[in-house]
Amino acid sequence: MELFSEIYGCYFTVVSRILEKARDGLTKVQIEQLVKDHGFYDSTFHLLPALISNEWNFFTQKENKYFSRLSEEIKRPLSGTEKSWLKALLADPRLKLFLDEEALTALTETLSDTPPLFLYDDFHFFDRHLDGDDYEDSAYIERFRTIINAIKNNYPLIIAYDSPKGKRTKRRYHPYKLCYSERDNKFRLQCAAFHSGRNRLERITLNLARMVSVEFSEGELEIREKLTALFRETLCTEPVVLEISKERNALERCMLQFASFERQTEYDKERDIYTCRIWFDSDDETELLIRILSFGPVVKVLEPKGFLNQIKARIERQIALVS
Numbered sequence: 001m002e003l004f005s006e007i008y009g010c011y012f013t014v015v016s017r018i019l020e021k022a023r024d025g026l027t028k029v030q031i032e033q034l035v036k037d038h039g040f041y042d043s044t045f046h047l048l049p050a051l052i053s054n055e056w057n058f059f060t061q062k063e064n065k066y067f068s069r070l071s072e073e074i075k076r077p078l079s080g081t082e083k084s085w086l087k088a089l090l091a092d093p094r095l096k097l098f099l100d101e102e103a104l105t106a107l108t109e110t111l112s113d114t115p116p117l118f119l120y121d122d123f124h125f126f127d128r129h130l131d132g133d134d135y136e137d138s139a140y141i142e143r144f145r146t147i148i149n150a151i152k153n154n155y156p157l158i159i160a161y162d163s164p165k166g167k168r169t170k171r172r173y174h175p176y177k178l179c180y181s182e183r184d185n186k187f188r189l190q191c192a193a194f195h196s197g198r199n200r201l202e203r204i205t206l207n208l209a210r211m212v213s214v215e216f217s218e219g220e221l222e223i224r225e226k227l228t229a230l231f232r233e234t235l236c237t238e239p240v241v242l243e244i245s246k247e248r249n250a251l252e253r254c255m256l257q258f259a260s261f262e263r264q265t266e267y268d269k270e271r272d273i274y275t276c277r278i279w280f281d282s283d284d285e286t287e288l289l290i291r292i293l294s295f296g297p298v299v300k301v302l303e304p305k306g307f308l309n310q311i312k313a314r315i316e317r318q319i320a321l322v323s
Contacts, residue, residue, distance in 0.1 A: 008079055011047060014039045016074045018051070019058060025065035028052060084117035091120055093135035097144045132185025133209045143214040144178075147189060150216065151175045154224055157191075160212040172217055173204065176227045179260040183287075192230055201230055239264075239277040240288065241303040246272065250298035257291050275302075289314070 018026065018034050026034075031051060035044050050056050052066075059066040078086075089095060090108060099107075134140055150157050160170045173191040180187050187208045192201040244250050244265075251274050255265075262279040280288050289310055292299060301308050 008076075010039060011043070012076070014043065014047065015051070015058070016076070019068045019070055019074060022059065022066055022068040025062070025067050027065055031066065080114075081117065083111055083114045087111045087114045088116040088118050088120075091116065096135060096141055128182070129184050129186075133187060140208065143211055144187065144208060146214045146216070147175055147178060147208075151178065156217040156223075158213075158215045158217045159206065160214075161206055162210045162212060164210075168212065173206075174201070174223050174227055176231055177260075181260075182257070183290075190231065192227055201226065203230060236280055236282065238304040239279045240292070240301065240307050242276045242278065242292065243300040243302055244274040244276055245298045245300075246274075247298050250295065254295065254299065257294075258288075261288070 014035055017038055018031055021034065022031075032044060032048055035047050035051075039047060051058065054061070058069055060069055061067075086107070090104070090111070096104065147157065149155070155175075157173050157175055158170065159173050160168060162168050171193050173189075173193050175189055175191045177190045178187055179190060189206045189208060191204055191206060193204055194200070195202045242254070244254055251265075254276060258276070258278055261284075263276055265274055265276045267274055278288065285307075289307070292301060293311065293314060301311050
């Protein structure tokens with residue numbers, strides 16, 4: 001078995017991206033920049049001369065631009081590890097929320113001879129609640145997909161809902177965003193409903209598991225801007241500023257962990273580090289604080305001062321407990 005294949009290497013990936021973008025023509029400067037952005041430190045010395053001199057005969061030069069000679073899209077076959085990863089994902093019950101039975105059956109048949117990269121029984125979630133949503137429930141799946149469709153197309157919804165105290169209500173809501181809590185293993189819908197007494201829309205969060213029925217409703221469709229403005233009202237004015245290192249796959253983990261928050265991430269080439277700004281609702285401050293602490297030394301909190309002081313206080317309490 002080969003442990004290395006050129007088509008999964010960095011150079012193949014870099015040249016593929018250049019050829020895809022060169023369908024409309026690229027200048028020499030643009031090609032050089034793509035090599036620098038996606039290749040190794042010394043990739044320009046090896047790749048650029050072969051590309052520009054047309055040693056590999058990939059381009060047709062017209063005036064000051066290089067155009068790809070390829071007429072079809074470059075398709076790279078999946079590696080064995082990638083197939084095993086996909087096979088492992090098929091065991092995740094949450095996948096049924098996003099893929100229909102036909103797609104799941106096709107994937108299962110295609111990967112029938114592929115062993116999964118891991119099994120979900122291999123993991124023990126010590127910090128997750130045990131009363132997560134039932135992702136196998138066909139009614140739950142149907143409600144989830146209806147909500148996704150409504151969010152994409154700005155449709156209002158009529159939702160019958162059981163409160164924690166057992167009271168059932170049926171109201172018209174404008175869906176804004178679906179959020180997933182890793183700790184609770186639950187999906188929640190951020191939405192808005194009209195409050196007649198206050199004559200305005202009010203923010204509401206509903207647990208999907210407590211929904212009894214979800215139906216499309218007629219009404220105002222052009223409401224996305226109003227919802228965005230409404231949910232921005234309670235966001236903090238000062239975002240939490242994080243410095244994320246490249247160790248332990250920290251950036252990817254942060255992007256997954258903070259996916260439900262509004263954020264902005266930048267890369268500092270000189271320092272080789274990422275800076276992430278996270279805007280959050282005041283109700284989510286404790287949740288965000290706990291998530292940040294779980295990353296340990298690969299994430300550093302820079303601002304704001306009040307949030308940083310809370311981080312320090314929690315760490316000091318933890319040290320006091322073990323000393």
